[in-house]
Amino acid sequence: MNPLSLSAKAAGPMQGIEDIAEKVLTGERIAYDDGMRLFRHSNLTDLAVLADFVRRRKHPELIVTYVIGRNINYTNICWVRCKFCAFYRIPGHAEGYVLPHEAIFRKIEELVAVGGTEVLMQGGVNPRLKIEYFEDLLRQIKARYRVHMHSLSVAEVMHIARLSKLGIEETLRRLHAAGLDSLPGAGGEILDDEVRRQIAPYKDTTEEWLGVMCAAQRIGMPTTATMMYGSVERPDHRMNHLQRVRDLQDETGGFTAFIAWSFQPDDTELGGSRASAFDYLRTTAVSRIFLDNIDNMQASWVTQGPKIAQVALGYGLNDYGSTMMEENVVSAAGTQFVMSIEEMERQIRTAGYIPKRRDTYYRLVNTGASG
Ligand code: SF4
Numbered sequence: 001m002n003p004l005s006l007s008a009k010a011a012g013p014m015q016g017i018e019d020i021a022e023k024v025l026t027g028e029r030i031a032y033d034d035g036m037r038l039f040r041h042s043n044l045t046d047l048a049v050l051a052d053f054v055r056r057r058k059h060p061e062l063i064v065t066y067v068i069g070r071n072i073n074y075t076n077i078c079w080v081r082c083k084f085c086a087f088y089r090i091p092g093h094a095e096g097y098v099l100p101h102e103a104i105f106r107k108i109e110e111l112v113a114v115g116g117t118e119v120l121m122q123g124g125v126n127p128r129l130k131i132e133y134f135e136d137l138l139r140q141i142k143a144r145y146r147v148h149m150h151s152l153s154v155a156e157v158m159h160i161a162r163l164s165k166l167g168i169e170e171t172l173r174r175l176h177a178a179g180l181d182s183l184p185g186a187g188g189e190i191l192d193d194e195v196r197r198q199i200a201p202y203k204d205t206t207e208e209w210l211g212v213m214c215a216a217q218r219i220g221m222p223t224t225a226t227m228m229y230g231s232v233e234r235p236d237h238r239m240n241h242l243q244r245v246r247d248l249q250d251e252t253g254g255f256t257a258f259i260a261w262s263f264q265p266d267d268t269e270l271g272g273s274r275a276s277a278f279d280y281l282r283t284t285a286v287s288r289i290f291l292d293n294i295d296n297m298q299a300s301w302v303t304q305g306p307k308i309a310q311v312a313l314g315y316g317l318n319d320y321g322s323t324m325m326e327e328n329v330v331s332a333a334g335t336q337f338v339m340s341i342e343e344m345e346r347q348i349r350t351a352g353y354i355p356k357r358r359d360t361y362y363r364l365v366n367t368g369a370s371g
Contacts, residue, residue: 014046024050027057029292032243038286039235044278051285051316058295059318064348065296065358068341069118069150069322070111074099074137078124080155082200084189084231086267088124098126101137108145111325114341115367118322118360121151122186131164131174138179148360149179153186154204154212169215176221182360183216185226185259191241195233199270210248217254222361225255225294229283230262230275238283242290249293256362257319260287261300277308281315288316296362306339310351319362320344320355 014021020034030038038047077096078088089096108119119141138149152160152175161171172180189196191206204212213223225245229238249255260283262275280300288297298319301309309320323341339347348355357365 014050015043017041017046021046021050024053024289030290032239035239035242035286035290036235038289039238039282044281044285047282047285047289048315051288052314054288054292055297055316055318062353063356063364064313064318064320064351064353065356065362065364066320066344066348067118067322067358067360068111068114068116069120069360070107070116070325071322072099072104072107072119072121073123074104074121075123075126075129077126077128079127080125080200080202081269082203083270084199084228084263084265084268086264091127098129101140104137104141105144108141108147112145112147114325116323116325117146117148117365118150119147120184120322120324121149122153122184123156125155125159127159127163129160129163131160131166131171134160134175134180135178138175142179148181150182150184150360151180152183154183154209155187157183157212157216158204158208168212169219172212172216172219172221176219180221182221182256183213183223185213185224185255188226188241188245189228190231190233190237191227191244192233192237195231195237198232206244210244213254214248214252217252221254222256223254224257224259224298225249226258227260227283227287228263229260230279231270231272238286239290242287246291246293249291253293255294256360257296257298258287258291258294259298259300259321260284261303264303277304277311280304280308281312284312284317285315301339306343306347310347313348313351313353319358320348 017037020030023030041047075098076087076089077091079091157171161168188209189200191209193206196203196205216223227241262280265272265274296319297317298321299309299312299317323339323344345355357367359365
């Protein structure tokens with residue numbers, strides 16, 4: 001018998017989910033209703049065992065990867081006014097800003113100086129910035145630095161297209177040609193319009209979000225997928241989200257990773273309370289088990305804090321994400337965690353794993369260190 005299935009049996013009886021456990025252990029895909037049952041299953045350890053089994057099947061070595069990257073929030077001006085967002089300022093607001101190019105270059109220089117490779121440049125949906133602004137900025141960045149631009153969101157891409165009177169695919173092709181390498185999954189929130197209408201009524205619909213991701217993947221840009229849970233949604237909304245991501249991945253194979261993170265309520269119009277660590281671990285585990293066609297699952301230490309992120313490595317995660325260097329969007333909603341490269345590696349090691357640096361394509365980077 002496979003030792004992993006032995007450990008699964010030893011950890012608990014999987015009471016009430018024996019049939020799902022059997023599917024997971026034999027490599028059979030679980031169904032939507034199975035996912036719903038896992039969300040309701042009270043024994044968190046059972047979920048950890050199954051998620052860890054899936055993780056070890058995909059990543060037998062106990063390596064946890066991370067990338068040295070930084071966020072650059074080039075503008076906070078945004079007309080979309082999502083109710084869960086504390087970062088934006090409406091056009092004309094005294095605190096609205098657009099960073100000068102020189103300020104963006106300085107931030108990238110700081111990143112390059114510590115061996116960083118990934119720039120997550122995202123901002124508000126600024127009604128003044130057309131495609132020429134982004135093409136010019138991307139070209140200037142690429143002419144100066146060897147960095148991977150993992151930047152912009154579906155909402156930004158759609159707005160650039162609309163403002164510039166271009167189709168989505170043409171917009172993406174032009175941005176890609178100018179230096180946009182990949183598209184992060186930001187703005188996925190919950191891919192269910194019942195939820196999207198409540199938390200972000202002016203933002204892209206489920207179909208639009210999936211359509212932009214599909215278009216990006218078609219032209220060869222890798223993307224990631226995220227899920228922001230813990231606002232107004234129910235477990236079936238979360239499952240709808242996971243199902244839609246899995247379906248698109250079956251078609252395109254273009255998602256390199258999935259990241260679940262919880263709604264941060266401080267100073268947001270939506271308000272409310274924070275989802276628990278228990279909920280994070282449960283959601284992480286169910287995502288790992290259900291999304292059998294996505295290779296990498298990333299921790300969200302920015303929203304959960306480093307201690308929960310360490311624990312979550314036992315719930316199916318194999319990646320610690322980006323060092324970030326700077327984070328303004330989640331921190332505007334009351335969460336303030338920062339981490340150095342050394343601290344990130346230390347945390348991965350003390351959790352029992354081997355830290356390895358990667359690039360944005362999840363390829364290991366040879367650092368010369370034994371790590
Ligand atoms: S989440 Fe993005 S699109 Fe929504 S209000 Fe904030 S900055 Fe604007």
